[in-house]
Amino acid sequence: MNALAARRRHPAAIFLLLLLGLILTGGAYAALAPKPAIAAEASAGQVKEGQELFKTNCATCHGANALGTNVGPNLAGVGAAAVDFQMGTGRMPMAEPGVQAPRGKEVQFSEEQIAAIGAFVASLAPGPAVPAEEYTTGAGGDPGKGGEIFRTNCSMCHNSAGAGGALTRGKYAPKLTGVEGKHIYEALLTGPQSMPVFNDDNISPESKNDLIAYLKAMEAEGNPGGMALGSLGPVPEGLVAWVFGLGVLVGAAYWLGQKGA
Amino acid sequence: MSSDTDATPRGGSTAYGADDFAAEESSATAVRLDDGHHVVGDGALPAHFENPGLPPHVERMADTSEKAAKRAERQVAGLFTLSILGTILFLVAYFAFDTAHRSWVPGLGNVSTTNLLFGIGLGLALLGIGLGAVHWAKTLMPDAEVVEERHPLRSSDAAREDFVGIMRDGGEKAQLFRRPLIKATLGGALGLFSLPLLVQLVGSLGPLPKNHLSLTMWNGEPDGHGGYTPYDKRPRLVTDPEAMPIKAEHVTIGSVYHVLPEGLLTNEELGVEGLEHGQLEEKGKAVVLLLRLDPKDFKPTERGQKALSWGYQGIVAYSKICTHVGCPVGLYERTTHHLLCPCHQSTFDVTDDCHVIFGPAKRPLPQLKIDVDDEGYLIAAEPFHEAVGPSFWERG
Numbered sequence: 001m002n003a004l005a006a007r008r009r010h011p012a013a014i015f016l017l018l019l020l021g022l023i024l025t026g027g028a029y030a031a032l033a034p035k036p037a038i039a040a041e042a043s044a045g046q047v048k049e050g051q052e053l054f055k056t057n058c059a060t061c062h063g064a065n066a067l068g069t070n071v072g073p074n075l076a077g078v079g080a081a082a083v084d085f086q087m088g089t090g091r092m093p094m095a096e097p098g099v100q101a102p103r104g105k106e107v108q109f110s111e112e113q114i115a116a117i118g119a120f121v122a123s124l125a126p127g128p129a130v131p132a133e134e135y136t137t138g139a140g141g142d143p144g145k146g147g148e149i150f151r152t153n154c155s156m157c158h159n160s161a162g163a164g165g166a167l168t169r170g171k172y173a174p175k176l177t178g179v180e181g182k183h184i185y186e187a188l189l190t191g192p193q194s195m196p197v198f199n200d201d202n203i204s205p206e207s208k209n210d211l212i213a214y215l216k217a218m219e220a221e222g223n224p225g226g227m228a229l230g231s232l233g234p235v236p237e238g239l240v241a242w243v244f245g246l247g248v249l250v251g252a253a254y255w256l257g258q259k260g261a
Numbered sequence: 262m263s264s265d266t267d268a269t270p271r272g273g274s275t276a277y278g279a280d281d282f283a284a285e286e287s288s289a290t291a292v293r294l295d296d297g298h299h300v301v302g303d304g305a306l307p308a309h310f311e312n313p314g315l316p317p318h319v320e321r322m323a324d325t326s327e328k329a330a331k332r333a334e335r336q337v338a339g340l341f342t343l344s345i346l347g348t349i350l351f352l353v354a355y356f357a358f359d360t361a362h363r364s365w366v367p368g369l370g371n372v373s374t375t376n377l378l379f380g381i382g383l384g385l386a387l388l389g390i391g392l393g394a395v396h397w398a399k400t401l402m403p404d405a406e407v408v409e410e411r412h413p414l415r416s417s418d419a420a421r422e423d424f425v426g427i428m429r430d431g432g433e434k435a436q437l438f439r440r441p442l443i444k445a446t447l448g449g450a451l452g453l454f455s456l457p458l459l460v461q462l463v464g465s466l467g468p469l470p471k472n473h474l475s476l477t478m479w480n481g482e483p484d485g486h487g488g489y490t491p492y493d494k495r496p497r498l499v500t501d502p503e504a505m506p507i508k509a510e511h512v513t514i515g516s517v518y519h520v521l522p523e524g525l526l527t528n529e530e531l532g533v534e535g536l537e538h539g540q541l542e543e544k545g546k547a548v549v550l551l552l553r554l555d556p557k558d559f560k561p562t563e564r565g566q567k568a569l570s571w572g573y574q575g576i577v578a579y580s581k582i583c584t585h586v587g588c589p590v591g592l593y594e595r596t597t598h599h600l601l602c603p604c605h606q607s608t609f610d611v612t613d614d615c616h617v618i619f620g621p622a623k624r625p626l627p628q629l630k631i632d633v634d635d636e637g638y639l640i641a642a643e644p645f646h647e648a649v650g651p652s653f654w655e656r657g
Contacts, residue, residue, distance in 0.1 A: 148502045152519045156591030156603055167594055168601065168608065191515050194594040196552070201511030202518055207503065222363060222371030226380075256395060259319075 043119075050120030053113055057093055066124055071097055078190060079127020080118030085186035087114045089179070099170040100193055128189045128199075135205040136182040141213025149203060149211050157195075161231035162215055167194055177219050181212040315406045323400045333400035337393050344389025351382030475648040475656070478522045478547040479629060479641050483539065497523040498551060498578065498631065498639040501544075504528035504535070506638045507551070512576050515595045518551040520578065522641065546649055548581040548589065549629050551639070552611060554598060564614035564625075571630040573639065578629040579615050582650040583607055585622040600626070623652075 007013065054066065061072030068074030075082075086092040090104020109117075118130065138146075151160065154176075159165045162176035171194050176184065185208055191197035203211070229236040322329035354375055362374040369377075416424075437444055473487040479496065481489035497506045501519040504526040512518060525543055527535035536543060556575040559565040568577055583590045583602040590609065592601035599618070600609040607620030615626040627649050632642040648656050 152501050153517075156589065165603075167592065168597070168599060171594065173592075191595055194596055196517035196593050196595045197513055197515040199511070199513050199516060201508070202500065202516055204503075224363070224373035224376060226366075226369050226372045226377065228370075 046116050046119045047123045049113075050116035050118065050123075053109075053117050054120050057109075058117070061094070061097075066121060075121050075124065077125040077127045078121060080115075080122040080130050081128040081186040082190040082192065083118040083121050084114060084130045085183050085190060085192055087117065088186075089183050091192075100172065103174055128186075131182065131185045131189065131205075133182075135209040136180075136185045136212065138181050138209060138213035138216045141206075141209040141211075143210065143214040143217040145207070146210035146212070146214030146217075149207055150214055153198060153203065154211075159231060159233070161228070162218060163231035165232075176215055179215075181216070184208075184212050184215065315408070318405060321400065321404065330401065333396070337397045337401070340389045340393030340396060342389070344386045344393065347382045347385025347387075347389060349382075351379055351386065354378035354382060470655070472655075474546075474650075474653055477645060477649060478525055478543045479549075479644040481644075482524070483536065483543060485538065495632075495634075495640045495642060497634070498549070498641060499523045499526070499528070501548070502526065504531075504533060506531075508637050509573055509576060509633050509639055510637065512551065512553045512639075514553050514555055514575070516551075516553050517593050517595075519581070519591075520549040520551045522547050546582070549578045550581045550591065550593070550600070551576065551578045551631075552593060553577075554611065558598060558612050560610075560613045562613060564616060565612055568611075568614035568628060571628050573631055573633055576631065576639065577611065578631050578639075578641075579609075579611070579626040580629065580645065580649040581626075583622055584617075584624040584626060585620070585651060587650045590626060 054062075055064065058066070058072075061069060062075055063069045063072070066075040083092075086101070087109055088107060090107045091101040093108065094101045095104075107114075115130075121127075122129065150162075154162075157165055157167070157173035158176055159173075164173050164175035166172050173195070187195060188198040188203060188208055188211075189200070198208075200208075223231075229240060323333045324330075358374045358378070360373065360375050363371050364374045364377070366372055366377065432438055471487065476489050478489070481491040484490050498518075498520045499506050499522070501521045504521070504523075505528065506523065507518060507520070521544060524533060525536055525540065525547065527533065553576045556569060559569040559575075569575070571577065579590075579600070581589050581591060583604065585602065585605055585607050588602050588604035590600050590602045590607070592603060593599075593611075594601070598611045600611055600615065601607070602609075602620065602622065605621050607622035608618050609615040609622070609626055610618045614628065617623065617625060627645045627647050629641055629645060630643040631639055634640045
């Protein structure tokens with residue numbers, strides 16, 4: 001203690017003290033500051049692998065540095081969640097250019113490969129990470145509240161039964177049946193294609209879980225009324241009523257008016 | 262059908278020689294109505310058409326053959342039995358299955374068993390009665406053609422004169438013509454009696470709407486009679502349905518918030534009490550869509566820059582009620598910044614102050630001028646400057 005006290009006026013003491021202070025504040029900030037929810041810390045190797053995969057599979061449209069070209073958007077800042085949604089549902093890589101990437105019949109990459117590309121894209125600029133499983137399965141969610149949120153925020157495009165609907169110029173809102181909860185969460189978070197963003201401040205993770213619970217409950221419930229005609233509303237229902245319903249009535253009237261048996 | 266061949270041949274089916282045509286051509290000077298058609302006689306219309314009478318009656322199978330009649334009887338009885346079975350199916354299904362019971366049907370998927378069996382049962386029950394009755398009528402009930410002559414409805418002149426005479430006589434005896442005071446007051450009493458009925462009808466149409474359609478809950482606190490008491494402090498924007506106030510920094514670019522004025526919905530977490538009455542009516546006028554665009558995306562036009570200046574750093578708020586017929590305009594395409602109405606496809610360009618670029622709407626969506634309070638929450642700086650929603654009679 002004496003030795004320390006004797007040297008307290010040493011010219012280097014002030015620098016040492018400053019250094020100590022900085023290390024302490026920095027350390028405390030790193031330990032206490034709210035962290036973005038990154039499920040798994042990406043390793044340098046994963047980013048490298050992702051970059052290689054990106055160059056061979058995605059760079060044609062999104063550019064070698066993922067900064068976008070005329071045919072594909074800039075990916076800086078979209079985050080790993082966007083990559084997981086687009087590739088995990090088979091939308092990317094897109095088979096052909098079009099107004100909208102349709103849902104793929106099969107996912108073309110393994111989960112590890114998608115995670116690697118996600119890590120690479122996330123390394124370009126901070127963006128939403130793949131959500132933790134806690135809120136993506138709908139387990140323990142309140143379907144009633146989820147339904148309220150769905151009808152306010154989602155049903156205008158995705159249809160009140162989640163059957164999807166048309167937008168302008170060939171674009172459309174896809175149906176929500178048969179979609180993994182994780183992908184629903186990611187779509188809300190990143191706003192793929194024409195869809196607006198519903199971040200965690202707008203619809204909280206708990207509410208997103210309720211929403212997923214509602215969609216899953218609707219799917220499990222089935223349709224007690226019989227043929228739903230795609231749940232698309234008045235157009236197919238009207239078509240069936242006019243063509244088949246009136247057809248049968250016209251046939252019956254003809255039979256009634258016919259002479260003889 | 263055999264009736265066609267049995268029918269007496271009339272005009273059209275009679276054969277005429279080529280001479281008839283030759284004679285016709287030479288005498289004709291102007292184009293006639295029957296030019297190019299099969300000409301009967303000299304081609305002129307006859308003075309009157311003969312009544313062709315009824316076509317000859319055709320006997321049915323069941324009229325001539327007892328075997329066919331028996332078969333028809335069995336068919337009708339079969340259809341009625343089908344109806345009986347349908348009713349029994351309905352009754353059995355009603356008691357046998359719980360309403361929650363589901364069964365899988367090919368082509369329909371998972372359906373409610375009771376709904377399905379009720380439908381089939383009632384369908385068979387009614388269809389069996391209907392088809393059986395018609396088949397019965399067509400095969401076994403008498404089908405001889407009968408003519409019923411139509412007679413004029415007018416009474417004979419003598420009866421009409423008699424009636425007038427009785428009325429006049431009654432008037433005379435009641436001294437109606439001799440005492441005009443009675444006549445006038447009776448007329449007045451009967452005429453005035455229509456007024457209570459009319460006044461009641463018009464009076465029951467309710468109070469005039471005043472300017473309730475022009476104001477919303479963004480103007481002030483509802484006073485319960487359709488009016489609004491101005492706020493002391495401008496109201497915050499809160500989310501629908503969770504009634505949470507919105508911080509400007511949380512509205513990221515590309516976000517859409519469905520927004521209501523604070524105080525409409527209850528938020529237990531924050532201790533905010535919602536409206537007790539008329540919640541839906543207020544919501545129907547006050548719903549707002551909050552969007553954030555990159556400020557660079559707004560058009561450099563006067564409209565686009567006004568929209569940007571009424572917002573906050575690219576956050577803009579617009580009424581969600583379509584100016585066409587009032588559907589909620591909720592379909593926002595993030596990439597094109599177009600807002601679509603689902604009912605009639607009216608399309609509004611958010612970068613150009615929600616100017617209509619397609620569809621039947623005639624006016625842009627009214628913009629709500631927003632700002633931020635000292636805690637960073639979004640507030641409505643001013644109420645709407647015009648009435649929201651579709652046009653109405655007194656719209657200023």
